[in-house]
Amino acid sequence: MMAPDSRDGAAPCACKGIRRCLVCEKLEEKGQLEATGRKVVHHFLYNPETKLAVCKDAAEEAASFPFPGVFLWEDFISEEEEEALISSMDQDVWNQSQSGRRKQDFGPKVNFKKRKVRxxxxxxxxxxxxxxxxxxxxxxSLAGFQPVEQCNLDYHPQRGAAIDPHLDDSWLWGERLVTVNMLSSTTLTMSLEQGLPELGLEGEVHVAVHLPRKSLVALYAEARHRWKHAIRREDVRERRVCSTYRELSAEFSPGGQKAELGAQLLNIALSFQGAPV
Structure with missing residues (x-):
């Protein structure tokens, strides 16, 4: 069965608020995002071997600094596994999401503002x-990782797909965020708007984490809770599909206030009998 919306631009987008993709910009007769004004941004590149953020500009005062909380596993899956995963996903419905993405959710229904889970x-x-x-x-670094949610996201350059800088919820979701990157390589942009004044870096700081095709990346510690993460539009050059897995927070784990609900969610999740909801 062919996945819905397989034709470029055939369906309306799902953007809300300030979010934009190429579809809604065309509908609004906008050829590109509005300029946001000039600001100082310091650019660094993450080195997975040294676990340092290395400056791209030799003139910068801070040549490098430790960047904890990122684990990269290249060739986590094989080409055969990637093909099977994508084929299976494309047999299910892809729902429109914001900023030009499509998604498939395997997880509970959550209202983060009201802190309710069903x-x-x-x-x-x-x-x-x-x-x-x-x-x-x-x-x-992933010992004991038991995901209770899986979110598949489909990025198409023709739709201007991207995801804005954000921090994932920490009320329901736990310490480690794990993503498997498929079909094409991309760059995960980590950002700190307030800069690093202790290193002489006033203004915004960006750290580019290269994600090869078929790799796994895990965010935890400072990279999970302090640095926002994003996929920029210009870093989606071919179709990219990813699966992100999230574990439960301490509140929903044994000893937490909502441990009973957490146990129910985990039992369902780890049955591995799910369909997108």
Whole structure:
């Protein structure tokens, strides 16, 4: 079965507020995003071997600094696994999401503003994710990782797909965010709007984390809670699909105030019998 909206620009977008994609910009007769004004941005590149953010500009006062909280696993999946995963996803419905993306959710229904969680039609994570989760858990930094939500996102350059700088919720979602990057390489842009004055870096600081095709990236510690992360429009050059997995926070884990609900969610999730909700 062909996935809905497989034709470029055939369906309306789902952008709200300040978010934009190429579809709504065309509808609004805008050829490009409005200029946002000039600001000072310091650009660094993450080195996964040294775990340092290395400055791209030799003239910068801070040549490099430690960048904790990023784990990169190249060739996490094989080409055969990637093909099977994408084929399975494309047989399900892709729903429109904001900023030109499409999505498939495997997880509970959550109202983050009211802090409410309900099961809805949640029936577990995708069956194809079971062996991937077991593989993740063999990595020491992901030991004990038990995801309760999986979100598949589909990025098309023809739609101007991107995701704005943001911090993931920490009321329901726990310490580690894990993403498997498929079909094309891209760059995850980490940003700190207030800069790093202790290093002489006034203004915004960006750290580019290169994500090769078929790789896994995990964010935790400062990279999870202090630095915002984004995928910029210009870093989506071909179709890109990713699966992001999230674990439960301490409040929903054993000993937490909502441990019983957390146990119910986890039992459903790890049945790996789910369909997108």
């Amino acid at each position: 099961m809805g039609g949640f029936s577990g994570l995708s069956s194809l994710s079971q062996k991937l989760v077991l593989r993740m858990q063999r990595e020491p």
